[in-house]
Amino acid sequence: MTAGGITAEPPVAAAPPPAAGPGRLGKYGTGAIFLGPALFLLGVWMVYPAVYTIVRSFFGEHGFIGTWVGIDNYKTLFTTSTLLTAIKNNAIWVAVVPALVTAIGLIFAVLTERVRWAVAFKTVVFLPMAISAFATGVTWRIMYQQDPGLGAVNALGKTISGVFSPAGVLSQASPSTPGLQTTSSGALVLKTATHPGGIVLLGLTGIAPDQVPKSAVQAVTPPPKPGDVVGTVWRDFKPGGGKVGVVEKQELGLPGVTVELRDAAGKTVQSTTSKPDGSFDFSKVSQGTYHAAIGAQTFAKPFGGYAWLGPNLIVPSLLIAYIWIWAGFAMVVIGAGLAAMPRDVLEAARTDGATEWQTFRRVTIPLLMPVLSVVFVTMIINVLKVFDIVYALAPQSEYAKANVIALAMYFTAFQGGGNFGVGSAIAVFLFILVVPVLALNIRRFRRDM
């Protein structure tokens, strides 16, 4: 190993030819026998498909070869909006993933050198590498579900938001008559004013039977009382719908609802809680006009979850899942480089009075540079080719937004009528993107040797 990098083994010196060898022909013959299988497999699985794909990219959509179309397929590639989205997304992937994976891997690698239970920690971080990207995609798709009852990520959000803004008891309910209006704060206010001696009816719908409190009984309209404002808050629904705004048989009162009486200025003068039949009573109300209201906290919506798989967040969601997989790989490779680093240099730096940060910044990172660039370049190649996690994680409705080059190639060539021409053109384009990075990698391998 040189400079802490990972390099190929030096070539083993060729064995001397046998003393009474069968001559040149025999030497080549032996070589051919040893190289033959590998060459054959490479030819069948690599060279032939690659050449065929390049040739195919200049021909029409159907059949083994199709008709000559020149560079039309490449024109299509750069003029179709879904394909352009794929190219744009791949650019985002290349810009974000290799840098973050290398950085996170470096942090983990350096930190695990200093903690107890380093092996356990490394194992946990490395574990995602042992799972296929497809399975990862499926798992994260479930974790990202918008419904906090299904998705782990939003469930966490719900738990946290539940502490700060708890959901109301009737979060689903909506007013049954237009007379009951929703204010900007989320409270419901009865439009018609009331006076002492009046009756207010607050009908609510959209409440599932199992959400009505167990203690509820048949709703009742209380008789008017002089000097009091009375009323009832009830589930204004019976099978079939019933008449809205009218308390009918089979309609249950809603107990435990906090009802407020607001004066003309909108200030709450009294508040009370409804009884099992939904009735309530504001006693000894002084003369004036009032509005009955149900406070906003009753209707506070529970945390509904973020649409991680929706059009705005799908790309970041994919990046997070992908980084989760590869951070472990980066950590292990960089950790190996770190272990092979000459300790005396670090000791010397510390003896000379460098702080930990200076040692890390000025000594560790430069010495690790070869390893870091191996990780970085490997990630660029991986990210350019990314396919399976997008296919498995993104819902079909967001494929257009989440599209990447390899996925676009699959859909164009093998789905939707099989346009092998444009599909091949996309594959060639992807190949051209990967080549410079590969060349860089190969050149460095040579130099390191």
Place this chain on the structure above:
Amino acid sequence: MNRTRIAVVGIAAAFALLAAGLAGATTSSHAKGSHVSALKGTITFDGIWTSTSGQKQFQDVINLFNKTYPNVQVKYKPVGDNLPTVLATAIAGGKPPDMADIAQPGTVAQFAKQGKLKSIAYARSTIAANFAPAWLSLGTYSGKLYALPFKAANKSIVWYNVPAFKNAGVQAPKTFAQLLADAKTIKSSGTPAYSIGGADGWTLTDMFENIYLRTFGAAKYNLLGAHKIKWTDPSVKTALTTMGKILGDTSNIAGGTSGALQYGFNDSVTNAFASPAKAAMVFEADFVGGVITSSTKAKANTGFNTFTWPSITPGPDAGAVEIAGDLFVAFNDTPAIEAFVKFLATAPAAEAWAKQGGFGTGNKNVPASIYPDAITRTNEAPISTAKSVVFDMSDQQPPSFGATASQGEWGLFQDFLKTPSDVAGIQKKLEAAAAAAYKKGK
């Protein structure tokens, strides 16, 4: 009947090559004689049914065939939902199977145009004796009979959660106006009315197709299906506006619009039939029943039931049925294949599967009593008795327009789910995509 297609290209292609290699054997000596055991041969058959989705039932059909033709060996290969891809690759490689089962008429048309299929005209009289004329024309492409519609699914069905309907005090609606009114009542009862699996674009095209069929009838439906009516036509506008009454009622959809876009077909079923229910009804075909029984605890009649897609415009086509189906095609022509195709068109072949459930057929000689339970009978019997039957419209399109994730119809109807008010915009995009797909197909 497209479900999620999960497969990796390389493996699929490799299997196709392997299959092509194995598919060498064909009919040997065929003595001209009336004795059926004299007919010998091997038939390779690629189908979508796997061990969990009908392979066993189809094997029963094959076994029945072998009672008459003991020396014909039918080698069924369960390829799964990725079949069109595998077939296209096998055809490009020059070694297709002897027979295959294709769910999209658009794909059959494509193969027929490429000259890859063999006509099954020899079975014409058998099919005519068992099926209404409409079914023969379903299998006819540019004047030649290529496909036998062996299995069919009724898509003009709505499944509903019985307790949710009971809580709301509504009955299964007969008309679309009634359905909208019921949906409002169901919402007031505290349950969203609609469960929509918008992550699978085909659930949305199915809804549109039923609305179009119920509004304008079978003749116009088929014209739109053949792109002889443009997507910018006023009739499409009317149908989309009607559809917007459902999709635009966002607070009445389980999970709202963004939820509906993330739920696939299976989620839409489990949402509607889980306990407690997250929604009251699902607009999808007879195969919903299989998902309910395998992934929820709901029981027939007390937990779930179905009603026919309610009528929108009364007329002669009010009872028309939209179907999806499995079309059997032949890539080869041997006496053994001829015998098998003729056998498959007869009533006993269909009955061997129909009595086990999960199977509908347009074969008019199959009695309704063969279906195992009442719900299945109500769903499947209309397939053979309906006055007019139309095939799933998106399946008839060139696949790049009608059957590709996030492209063409599937993708654009998902856009429509996002903004149901933009009828004109979607019409324009649909027409542009259809025109491009039909132009390419030439």
